[in-house]
Amino acid sequence: MDTVKSALQAVHARIAKAILAAGRAPGCVELLAVSKTFPVAAITTAAHAGQRAFGESYVQEALPKLAALRDLSLTWHFIGPLQRNKTQAVAQHFDWVHSVDRPLIAQRLNDARPPDMPALNVCLQVNISDETSKSGVAPANLPALAQAVATLPRLRLRGLMAIPQGGTDSAIQHAQFARLHALQTELIDQGFALDTLSMGMSDDLEIAIAEGSTLVRVGSALFGTRPSSTH
Ligand SMILES: *Cc1c(COP(=O)(O)O)cnc(C)c1O
Numbered sequence: 445m446d447t448v449k450s451a452l453q454a455v456h457a458r459i460a461k462a463i464l465a466a467g468r469a470p471g472c473v474e475l476l477a478v479s480k481t482f483p484v485a486a487i488t489t490a491a492h493a494g495q496r497a498f499g500e501s502y503v504q505e506a507l508p509k510l511a512a513l514r515d516l517s518l519t520w521h522f523i524g525p526l527q528r529n530k531t532q533a534v535a536q537h538f539d540w541v542h543s544v545d546r547p548l549i550a551q552r553l554n555d556a557r558p559p560d561m562p563a564l565n566v567c568l569q570v571n572i573s574d575e576t577s578k579s580g581v582a583p584a585n586l587p588a589l590a591q592a593v594a595t596l597p598r599l600r601l602r603g604l605m606a607i608p609q610g611g612t613d614s615a616i617q618h619a620q621f622a623r624l625h626a627l628q629t630e631l632i633d634q635g636f637a638l639d640t641l642s643m644g645m646s647d648d649l650e651i652a653i654a655e656g657s658t659l660v661r662v663g664s665a666l667f668g669t670r671p672s673s674t675h
Contacts, residue, residue, distance in 0.1 A: 447668075448486055448489045448490050448493070448666060448667060449489060449490075449493045451665060451666045451667070452477075452490060452493050452494075452495060452666060454665075455475060455649075455662055455665050455666055456475065458649060458650065458665075459473050459475060459649065459653065459660065461650075462649065462650040462653035462654065463653060465650075465654065466653055466654045468653070472658060473653055473657060473658055473659065473660060474497065474658065474659045474660075475495070475497070475659075475660060475662060476497045476498070476499045476521055476523075476642075476659055476660065476661045476662065477490055477495050477497065477498050477499065477662060477663075477666050477667075478498075478499040478500075478501075478523065478645075478661050478662060478663030478666075478667075479498045479499065479500060479509070479663070479667065480499070480500050480501040480502060480505065480506075480524070480663065480670070481505070481670045481671065482663075482667045482668075482670075484509055484512045484513060486667050487509065487513060487518075488513065488516070490666065490667075491513070491516050491518060496518055496519055497518070497519045497520075497521060498518055498519070498520055498521065499520075499521040499522075499523045499542075499661055499663075500520065500521070500522060500523070500524070501522075501523055501524030501525075502524055503522075503524075503530045503533050503534060506520070506522070506537075507533060507537060510537055519539045519540070520537065520538045520539050520540070521538065521539065521540040521541070521542060521661075522534045522538045522540065522541045522542065522543065523542045523543060523605070523661060524543060525543060525579055526541065526543045526544065526545075526549050528548065528549065528552060531549060531552035531553050531556055532552070532556040534553065535552075535553045535554075535555075535556035535557045535558075535564060535598075536556065536557075536558060536561075538564070539564070539565060540564070540565040540566070540567070540602075541553065541564060541565070541566050541567070542567040542569060542605040542642050542661075543567075543569045543579070543605065544566050544567070544568050544569065544589075544593065545568065545569045545570075545571075545579055545580050545581045545589070546581065546589070547589060547592040547593075550566070550589070550592060550593045550596060550599060551592075551596065553566070553596075553598075553599060554596035554597070554598040554599050555598075557598035557599070562600075563597070563598050563599055563600040564598060564599050564600065565600050565602045565640075566593055566599045566600065566601050566602060567602055567603050567604055567605040567640055567642050568581060568586065568589055568590060568593065568601070568603075568604050568605065569581065569604075569605045569606065569607075570583060570586060570604050570605070570606050570624055570627060571583070571606075572606045572608060572620045572623050572624050572627075573608055573609035573620060580606065580607075583623075583627055586604075586627060586631070587630075587631065587634065590631055590636055594636060601636060601637075601638065602638060602639060602640040603628060603638040603639060603640030603641055603642060603658070604624055604627060604628050604631075604638070604640075604641060604642065604643075605642035605643065606620065606621075606624045606642075606643050607645075608620040608621065608643075608648070612647070614651060617648050617651045618651055618654070618655060621643050621644075621648075621651060621652050621654075621655035621656070621657070622655045622656075624641065624643055624655075625641060625655050625656040628641055628656075639658070640658055640659055641656055641657050641658045641659065642657070642658075642659045642661065643655070643657045643659075643660070644657045644660035644661070644662075645660070645661055645662060645663070646662050646663060646664045646665035646666075649662060
C-alpha cells in the first residue's frame, strides 16, 4: 500500500506542475480520488496520507465502503450514471453529485435529501462531445437545467462536469475542456454562483488544468489499473 502513498505524491506533483504551467494560483485545483472498484484498504491508506475527497460510481458498491469508513469523516462524491431508483441512496449518503443531467433526477435528489444534512452539492454533467449515446445534458438545455436545480432548496449548484470522448488527440481534448469552461462562464454571467469545474482524469488532467479545471477526478493513476471488462 506504499504504492498508493507514492502515487498520491506523484499526482500532486503533476497537478502542481500543470497549475504552474498554466499560470494559475497555487492550490486552485482539488484532487478527487476515484476509488470505484478499489477496496476499503486502499482508501484507508490514501486517507492516512492526507487525501480527504473520494469518488464512487456505483451505488451498490459504494454504500458498504462508505459505512466501513464512516469514522474517517471523508467527503464522498458520486460521479457515476444516476438512475432514478438510486437517487434516494445517493441523497442520503453522499456530499456531492457530479452527474445530474436532467430535472427529474435533480427533483428526486432534492426530495430525498435528509433535513439534518447540509444541501447536496451538485455539478451538472454536460455532453460536450455531441455523441448521442453519451450521458450529459446537451449544451442547449443547460441553462434551463441550471435554473431548475437552482430553485431546489436541498441542492446547492456548484458547477459543471464532463467526460470528454474521442480518443487522445490533444487538440480535441483542449477544445472540449475549453467548451465546458465557456459554458460555465456563460452561466456565471447569467448570475449563477458556480465555483467548480470538474474535468480531467488520470490521462488528461494536465490538459484539463490548462483549460481551467478546479477539480480533477483521478482513479487509475492513484490506485492502479481497473479490470476493464467490468468497469
Ligand atoms: C472512473 C472515472 C474517473 C477516473 O478515471 P481514471 O482514468 O482512472 O483516472 C473519473 N471520472 C469518472 C466519471 C469516472 O467514471
